[in-house]
Amino acid sequence: MDVGPKPQSWFTGEPQRQEVSYPQATGTGLADIYRIPDGRQRAAVLIFLGANAAGRDDQDVLNLGNALARAGFVTMFHWSPTMALRQNIDPDEIDNLVWAFKYLKSQDYVVGDRVGMGGFCVGAAFALVASADPRIRDEVLFLNSFGSYFDARDLLLQISSRSRIYEGQSTPWDVDQLTFKVFANELIETIHDPREQKVLRAVYMEIGQSTQADMGSLSPHSQQVSELLDGTTLQRAEEIYESLPEEFQASMRRISPSTHVGDIKARLMIMHDRDDRLVPAAESRRLAESVKHRGDYRYTEVLAFEHVRPGSEGGVWELVKEGAKLYRHMYGIIRQGK
Secondary structure, eight states: OOSSOOTHHHHHOOOEEEEEEEEOSSSEEEEEEEEOOSSOOEEEEEEEOTTOOOOTTOHHHHHHHHHHHHTTEEEEEEOOHHHHTTTOOOTHHHHHHHHHHHHHHTOTTEEEEEEEEEEETHHHHHHHHHHTSTTTTTTEEEEEEESOOSOHHHHHHHHHHTEEEETTEEEEOOOOHHHHHHHHHHHHTTOOOHHHHHHHHHHHSOOSOOOHHHHHTOOHHHHHHHHHHHOOOHHHHHHHHHHSOHHHHHHHHHTOHHHHGGGOOSEEEEEEETTOSSSOHHHHHHHHHHTTTTOOEEEEEEOOGGGOOTTSHHHHHHHHHHHHHHHHHHHHHHHTTO
8 A cells, every 4th residue: 555656645645653642441552543634634443453463563554554544534553462462362452442432533633423443353353342332332433344253152163173164054264373372372361270371372372391291181171171272073162162161251252243233333344355264254244144134334255366366367357356346345434534
């Protein structure tokens, strides 16, 4: 987006990046805001990248912030050190997103009734849950979800069974290592013994060292966690899940859009890469199906461009079709800022 000529800047000027802090329930949040500093009020969008390790200075992040600013949005990136740097899931970030949204909406350079949210992967799921919060749900105009999961329990079962599940059909899934490590962290944290946590992190997170003797001395609960991480059948994964601590299961429900989707009032724009290894596209299909009755949503499923071979006539046509779908989806987002 920031390579080559930038015709948008001929009319809008160059975006400005500003670090801001804002109050949270406990402590202070940190964010970057991208905007055109010309004194005009604009629509705004709050974005959460979730457990992505890309930092604030990552070129893709900079490009996205600048591109959205040129497209007419005040763009705020909410940062979570616990999730981005530790490959962890922190449910408290849902509440922090509510605080971030309220801060963004209150700025004098923002049109207060034209503020939306967006996110990627786990960040999209958290944005969906936050948008259902009664403190802001009547104020979130739109939400763009890219690659979200719909139900954390179902996602964990698919990770453990190494399979994508949709409409009763199962297909093999080569789980991305980032997804695996994030959920491995969550499962290992259900273990109370620090020594056993250390053993499993050495095996599955490649942190430290462990021996076969260490694995043989694990408690029954830790052995079950190990079984989930090694990979098992869907039926066995379901059995083990039901034996996990209720506190963990409650946390999985809390961070699941499926739990809160009935309270979301924002216009939803849902997008997923059909061959996504981070989260199966079926998760976004289920999200779209859950809001079909209410309307006011768009679902776009694309084939990642690296999977499209433009060397043949069929490949060129696929490239055109996927590009057209992406354009229509992005145009729907840009319209929210007008």
